[in-house]
Amino acid sequence: xxxxxxxxxxxxxxxxxxxxxxxxxxxxxxxxxxxxxWTLTTVAHVVPFTLAAAGLMALQPLALPVAxxxxxxxxxxxxxxxxxxxxxxRSHGRAADEPExxxxxxxxxxxxxxxxxxxxxxxxxxxxxGLGVWLIGEAGALLLPLRGRKAYCYxxxxxxxxxxxxxxxxxxxxxxxxxxxxxxxxxxxxxANLSFAGARWRxxxxxxxxxxxxxxxxxxxxxxxxxxxx
Amino acid sequence: xxxxxxxxxxGHSTLAEWTVADPAAVEAAVETFRGELDRxxxxxVSTGPGHAExxxxxxxxxDLVILRLPISGG
Numbered sequence: 001x002x003x004x005x006x007x008x009x010x011x012x013x014x015x016x017x018x019x020x021x022x023x024x025x026x027x028x029x030x031x032x033x034x035x036x037x038w039t040l041t042t043v044a045h046v047v048p049f050t051l052a053a054a055g056l057m058a059l060q061p062l063a064l065p066v067a068x069x070x071x072x073x074x075x076x077x078x079x080x081x082x083x084x085x086x087x088x089x090r091s092h093g094r095a096a097d098e099p100e101x102x103x104x105x106x107x108x109x110x111x112x113x114x115x116x117x118x119x120x121x122x123x124x125x126x127x128x129x130g131l132g133v134w135l136i137g138e139a140g141a142l143l144l145p146l147r148g149r150k151a152y153c154y155x156x157x158x159x160x161x162x163x164x165x166x167x168x169x170x171x172x173x174x175x176x177x178x179x180x181x182x183x184x185x186x187x188x189x190x191x192a193n194l195s196f197a198g199a200r201w202r203x204x205x206x207x208x209x210x211x212x213x214x215x216x217x218x219x220x221x222x223x224x225x226x227x228x229x230x
Numbered sequence: 231x232x233x234x235x236x237x238x239x240x241g242h243s244t245l246a247e248w249t250v251a252d253p254a255a256v257e258a259a260v261e262t263f264r265g266e267l268d269r270x271x272x273x274x275v276s277t278g279p280g281h282a283e284x285x286x287x288x289x290x291x292x293d294l295v296i297l298r299l300p301i302s303g304g
Binding site: 099128 | 235237240242279280281283296299
């Protein structure tokens, strides 16, 4: 006979965390520290190029083309980082129609009406958590933390070492991430690889147009201070 | 009727269905459940809006048990 329900523990740790045991468990403090590091990195890229452009112009106005190239570098490098962040929410191809329909149906059963409707429009699932509001895609997730105006872009997906992983339809790939997130949010963020942390507006600009309303919905949820799932 | 489903290439497959009042069905579901865990799947049950829990034994009173594959950083 089957045993009675036996959850791992009250505060169960995602088993996948064992594979990245050297990483510190992600919490609000860790997010702030990582966010500050990314800000410093951006400053370290932007300021020298900007100063170089200004210096060149002060020394020799004929150096305008070089100064403009410096300014372009100062702009492009953070944009490339933001693009890398936005890429975590890219879709990864479709399976046949029927599996896709069934997988989206299951995903829809896991979330509420509003989240289902948002997923239909954007391909992303909006999920409130303790660290902030998440947008979950097929192979990544974006976290808008409770405080600040940053976005944290995480690359995380169904483990490709399992042969079945490659054939999963899109809805199932998202549902895998959603269930893992719901069981251990901090563990989920620990397992995932951080691709980018920076200004929300920068990430939003780099998302595909149909996905952008999902950011607005997440910000709206943060502004309402809602912790209720959609 | 409780269900054990696995997310797979078909969208999802129902592997077992049971009611607490049917010991044979429960036994079959438990066997299937353990077999899937041995294959590397993780079992999840929803524990309320926005919450899920991993289980290592089949919770026979749960309405829905979902089998998922492990995740990893991309």
